[in-house]
Amino acid sequence: MASAAGVVRLSRRRARRAARRRVVPLWRRGWVAGGCALATAGALAGHRWVPDLGLRLGSLWESVLPWSGLVAVAALVWAAVRRAPAAGCAAAVLVAVWAGLFGPVLSAGGGAGGSGGSSGSGGSGGTGALVVVTHNVSADNRDPAGTARALLAARPDLVALEEVTDAALGAYEGVLDRELAHHVRIGTVALWSRHPITESRRLTIDPGWSRSLRAEVRAPGGPVAVYVAHLASVRLTASGFAAGHRDRNIGALAAALDEERLGRVLLLGDLNTAASDRALAPLTDRLTPAASGFGFSWPAAFPLARIDHILSRGLPALGAWTLPATGSDHLPVAARLRAG
Template sequence: MLKKGVVVVSAVVAAGLAGHRFIPVLGGFTPVLESVLPWIGLLVPVLLLAAFATRSAAAAVAALVPGVVWAAMFGSALMRTPPGGPSDLAVGTVNVGVRNNASGEAVRAIAADLDLLAAQELTPGGPAAKQLNKMFKHRYPVSTVGLWSRYPIVDKRPLDVGMGWPRALRAVVSTPKGKVTVYVMHLASARPGHTASRDASLTQARKLVDADRSERILLLGDLNTATTDRGMRGLTPPLTDAQEVAGDGFGFTWPAEFPITRPDHILFRGMTATEAGVAPATGSDHRAAIASLRLQ
């Protein structure tokens, strides 16, 4: 009985990993599952132990199958070496936490070596905004999101990503090596049974990117979805995820105490990522995503 159970569960796990995008959206369960997809690999050693207990070679082989699938999907994240090399732009994004009284301290530590910082869940005139205003010459806050820059912001406008009010922005930053179009977004939250608004805001984000003919695009923000979520299709590509090409590990950012997923993203086009990672954000339930980019 145990042998049969190991074989069946192994087959289900392997199929779920490889074919997760074909699973119907079941009341919002599927997006949550896809957001924590790498953690399903923890079932593999459990299955191997169960297979060992059966003393069955067939069960052991079956238990290895989801391990092979997991390695094919996520092994590169653990073995990746950031390309490094010269960079022209250091950027970051952080959800500072709307109830975070230490948000000023959080952004001070994160932004010290950055050229651009995007922030979400800002309180207008709050600790984070005040601290960033001291550190950066150029800024563009819109409602609860904002962009701070060491270089001039030559064009800017608020955006509605399908939520009925501006929780995103578009700004053109003039760097020493040319202009970069920057989007800062905080998309709708995704909770089991309540994903329609998140999906609608993702659709709007894709429309904005598709319509933008800028040579260089940088999208920073809390998108409330992981790279493994099918909702990211249409954004990656045409944009590239900095963590996926230049990060060391998975780059999980939420929840801060023990991150299990990455809703915070740095996506780009027309540049090359040289490094990517995460940084602590004092008092926030998110960690910050950071990256270095070389302008092409």
């Protein structure tokens, strides 16, 4: 049993701590939350200068930039609970930076579920327009025919598929061929088209794989060079994020685009990184991503990033959106492009 003197000393210590808490100035409350918010705002505004540090941390950060808004939400909640105006001001700075970076993206509309899609477009994209879809259908897809039917709901002119297996090819052909009479499959990638495919070939961006092709489509307004690609994945290793294989694919694909003779070009596929990632700059410097809203496409159950892309040259995007989930772990991505 504690002595009376001990109880008194404990009570005094508690009183001193309470007094110190009472006299903490408002501007010092929530400094940890405020510091995190300001640091995030700086990293967001200057994301191109965040170093990789040999671990590709800068590249990873650029792949998840939109999610930095969660730091602002946490800081605002903390500021309200702790009545910390400084933390609230820091969170407001982060909100302003985030809105400046992503406001134009969100104001473009679109996003998911086909909401930005082909309303008003005919059996194709309508006069002088193309509706295009790209989808990593997954080699483990248990319902390829159902997946194909879901893609046709967008009333596309072009459908690019990645991870097409020999076993599933017949199911895709059985559905897609009914509306898209022309198709080519090379390795694990394939392209279906409403318009004639006048030529096609394997695109060698990786000597060890057959996961890319180039086709020429006789589309409204003239021929279009269509590239379908499935780039190497990024792996987490003990030394960081292993992206060298993917980055070599990107460089080889950029070199192929430099040799492209046609003025109108489409690149469709699973590029295994976000358009904001500096690693994709060799492609985004040459082609323009078709995007409305964030358009997160992976993983399908809870999309966190847009790694499936439609990029173009000479075919301005009129809208872009994601389609509902299929039997794949990716969401299909669609866009309507001005072709005339």
